[in-house]
Amino acid sequence: MAGHRIQIRGTVQGVGFRPWVYRLASRVGVVGRVRNDPRGVTIEAFGSQAILDRFTKELQRDTLPAAHIVELCETTIPDEDLDAFVIEPSGATGHRALSIPPDLATCEDCRKELLDRHDRRFGYAFTNCTACGPRFTIATGIPYDRAATTMSGFTMCAACQAEYDDVGDRRFHAQPNACPECGPALSLDRLDGQAPSEVNALAEAAALLSRGAVVAVKGLGGFHLACDASDGAAVRRLRERKHRDEKPFAVMVASLDAAHALAEISADEEALLTAAERPVVLLRGRQDAGLALEVSPDTALLGLFLPYTPLHHLLLDAVQRPLVMTSANVSDEPICYENREARQRLEGIADAILLHNREIAMRCDDSVSRVIAGTPTIMRRSRGFVPRPFYLSRPVARPVLACGAHLKNTFCIAMGDTAYFGPHIGDLETVAALDFFEEAIERMQTILEVRPDVVAHDLHPGYLSTRYAKTRDDVTLVGVQHHHAHVASLMAEHGIQGPVLGVAYDGTGFGEDGTSWGGEFLLCFAERYERLATFRPLRLAGGDLAMREVWRIGYALLHDAYDGAPPSDSISLLGDVRPSSIRLVKQMIERGLNAPQARGVGRFFDGFGALALGRARSTYEGQVAIAWDQVANESVSNAYPFEIDRMRTPWEVDLRPAVRAAVDDLGGAVHAGDVSARFHNALVAVTVELLEALWAERGDLPVALTGGVFQNAWLAGEIEAKISNKNRLLRHGEVPPGDGGIALGQALIADAILGDKG
Numbered sequence: 001m002a003g004h005r006i007q008i009r010g011t012v013q014g015v016g017f018r019p020w021v022y023r024l025a026s027r028v029g030v031v032g033r034v035r036n037d038p039r040g041v042t043i044e045a046f047g048s049q050a051i052l053d054r055f056t057k058e059l060q061r062d063t064l065p066a067a068h069i070v071e072l073c074e075t076t077i078p079d080e081d082l083d084a085f086v087i088e089p090s091g092a093t094g095h096r097a098l099s100i101p102p103d104l105a106t107c108e109d110c111r112k113e114l115l116d117r118h119d120r121r122f123g124y125a126f127t128n129c130t131a132c133g134p135r136f137t138i139a140t141g142i143p144y145d146r147a148a149t150t151m152s153g154f155t156m157c158a159a160c161q162a163e164y165d166d167v168g169d170r171r172f173h174a175q176p177n178a179c180p181e182c183g184p185a186l187s188l189d190r191l192d193g194q195a196p197s198e199v200n201a202l203a204e205a206a207a208l209l210s211r212g213a214v215v216a217v218k219g220l221g222g223f224h225l226a227c228d229a230s231d232g233a234a235v236r237r238l239r240e241r242k243h244r245d246e247k248p249f250a251v252m253v254a255s256l257d258a259a260h261a262l263a264e265i266s267a268d269e270e271a272l273l274t275a276a277e278r279p280v281v282l283l284r285g286r287q288d289a290g291l292a293l294e295v296s297p298d299t300a301l302l303g304l305f306l307p308y309t310p311l312h313h314l315l316l317d318a319v320q321r322p323l324v325m326t327s328a329n330v331s332d333e334p335i336c337y338e339n340r341e342a343r344q345r346l347e348g349i350a351d352a353i354l355l356h357n358r359e360i361a362m363r364c365d366d367s368v369s370r371v372i373a374g375t376p377t378i379m380r381r382s383r384g385f386v387p388r389p390f391y392l393s394r395p396v397a398r399p400v401l402a403c404g405a406h407l408k409n410t411f412c413i414a415m416g417d418t419a420y421f422g423p424h425i426g427d428l429e430t431v432a433a434l435d436f437f438e439e440a441i442e443r444m445q446t447i448l449e450v451r452p453d454v455v456a457h458d459l460h461p462g463y464l465s466t467r468y469a470k471t472r473d474d475v476t477l478v479g480v481q482h483h484h485a486h487v488a489s490l491m492a493e494h495g496i497q498g499p500v501l502g503v504a505y506d507g508t509g510f511g512e513d514g515t516s517w518g519g520e521f522l523l524c525f526a527e528r529y530e531r532l533a534t535f536r537p538l539r540l541a542g543g544d545l546a547m548r549e550v551w552r553i554g555y556a557l558l559h560d561a562y563d564g565a566p567p568s569d570s571i572s573l574l575g576d577v578r579p580s581s582i583r584l585v586k587q588m589i590e591r592g593l594n595a596p597q598a599r600g601v602g603r604f605f606d607g608f609g610a611l612a613l614g615r616a617r618s619t620y621e622g623q624v625a626i627a628w629d630q631v632a633n634e635s636v637s638n639a640y641p642f643e644i645d646r647m648r649t650p651w652e653v654d655l656r657p658a659v660r661a662a663v664d665d666l667g668g669a670v671h672a673g674d675v676s677a678r679f680h681n682a683l684v685a686v687t688v689e690l691l692e693a694l695w696a697e698r699g700d701l702p703v704a705l706t707g708g709v710f711q712n713a714w715l716a717g718e719i720e721a722k723i724s725n726k727n728r729l730l731r732h733g734e735v736p737p738g739d740g741g742i743a744l745g746q747a748l749i750a751d752a753i754l755g756d757k758g
């Protein structure tokens, strides 16, 4: 007989891990105990060596889909004389926050019950078990048990209670356990003046959807607006009512087979689609696959996801066609999540609301993932991930709250060797978004039982996240440069302390000199950075307005490339812009009036896209840049010329030769797809040339590719293919490359700046 202690770190609490270990132990024949500990789960197992080996092997092999093992550490301990395997109650000490896991997609066992006519949960929209169901979005406090969830008002019936109490049952201690006898129920609220009919809520909602109606559906972290994705008129109606002109809608499909019919899907993409987090996955859509054109009017990228609640499964099954499922809100406001606000906010948008009486305690938007140049990457880390801990290779010396950026805001709290991202907040531009931000921070502080006295924020004085930081009393504020934070987030993901060569390409970020940066080569350490290279700035006439009226950026490119006198035939590329508007923008640029300097690589995508595609305006952030990316002809391998001025500090990339060459091409009727490819190839060449030069000068350092521009597959893939030292390249996976990922870096930099002080 021998004894083994197995310590497991990761998301192993609140996912049915201990009962699962119990069942495995009983099957294999080991005795001992399993308990939650502050960092995960500890198992002490006793038996013959052969049985223990088999136990450990199976533990690693058939892990639960919802569990996420980060580390498994095994040591030998003295044998004990026991006759059973037991689940020990959780101790009062330790990291109680770990007990709240993220929300988990419906498991296979529950899905089968849902469809089984003989099961007591047949067709029941709130079926769940220890391996699946709502968690974070129903938790009202800690520790995570039923009394501290929005299920507290529902008393379990005898049958449910028996399952809950039976250690051999797959619903043992499943906090949201429920059935049609005792649990939440659906209802349908008609907003179109019609009285609800006698048939059941789900069937009536499905019938409405089939007739082209817009139905709001209460999900895990908020309401979705749903409509038939194959019905162009229905999708148009939804766009009009939601005031969303062209931004693509996500589409939910019933199964992986249905997804394959609509998009090209690789093995990696399939894994993302079916993961327990169930993110929206951005895929290359198939032409003429039956979806309405209005779903994603101007991009080949299609966001698909699979059902993740029993309600979704039942609805998709009843409707028998793909459904648009988009966050229920008007333009950029936070997602709607309360029954009482739903009716008021969705009046005039939805024809009916399919709702239920289980409250959502915390709103949480869908997450978004994409395989970027071979790497599965989380682009928006929210439902399914929050509040999963992120382990740090270097612990922070004190708890830190990091407030994130302005657009696509996510905050982060770091404490000890762990960091927690909050849910996706969105663009901090409205009072409603700011309220959500503050409320979410309060809540995360409550469940983590921490109130950090260090608060990290962006350097931009105008960001609402910065202003919020400054309203916190009795805290030490640390301002962190935006691109340094991007790089530090990626360093943390790879457990690297620096130095690192950071390449941060994005749309904008406040620079130390007060101008907007975003084409930055930074030598990064944990607490400081040195700026080695950047891009020659453009003047954005009208400031933020230029992000929508991208012709202003196109004109700025021309104005700079031709020393203030662009040829008139190049100006004709600006589409339907009035000459008087162009004269005004020219004046603003020349006088530097409301025309701030910007170095963001994302702005070059906007500007070149505006010129080559004749697109004067973006109806949503990045629209023209994305279109510009997508037209690129992959078979074109040559690049536009550029210069790098190494006499300046930092070095400066000059793309004016590229602008002139592109104008010549466009005048010579070269296809926009070829122009786009040469532009992309120029950016690849710039990056590779600078990296090789910096490696020669600074030594063989790891390179961190970060910033929103690296959501662009071409750029990341080609740079990787062309640099000499590929194994030094760091790319994003778990932490978003865009501004949704920077809070982690902010927290770590702030901690490093303060060092051992205070």
Ligand SMILES: [Zn+2]
Residues within 6 Å of the ligand: 106, 107, 108, 109, 110, 111, 128, 129, 130, 131, 132, 133
């Ligand atoms: Zn389940």
Ligand SMILES: [Zn+2]
Residues within 6 Å of the ligand: 156, 157, 158, 159, 160, 161, 178, 179, 180, 181, 182, 183
């Ligand atoms: Zn029940």
Ligand SMILES: [Zn+2]
Residues within 6 Å of the ligand: 482, 486, 506, 507, 508, 509, 707, 708, 738, 739
């Ligand atoms: Zn950024």
